[in-house]
Amino acid sequence: MTREQVEQALRRAEQLADQARSRLDRPIALMGQNVWTGPAAQRFAGELTAQRQILIGACAGAVEELRALLARTPADSPG
Structure with missing residues (x-):
């Protein structure tokens, strides 16, 4: 994987983690x-x-x- 691909994967994983957390907050709150x-x-x-x-x-x-x-991923080489 290139550094750019890893950065994109990291951004997406962070988005999905935030969504997973927030999407279950309301049902759990309602249960209380x-x-x-x-x-x-x-x-x-x-x-x-x-x-x-x-x-x-x-x-x-x-x-x-x-x-x-x-x-640990090296910077992408220019062009």
């Missing part, structure tokens, strides 16, 4: 407002929160890997 109650709701809320943490961790790991790759 007694929109749905009972044992099944509690289990679902717990599982959703756990899966959100796993997803955020995976996204952060991908971003960190791309940052490390960028750090």
Whole structure:
């Protein structure tokens, strides 16, 4: 991969990580407002929160890997 490709991949990974984080914030917030109650709701809320943490961790790991790759990728040669 060229440095430019790594930079593009990093930008995209950062965008996707932000989207993943923000897209699950509202459903998790709604679960805390007694929109749905009972044992099944509690289990679902717990599982959703756990899966959100796993997803955020995976996204952060991908971003960190791309940052490390960028750090060791030489600058692209001019023209």
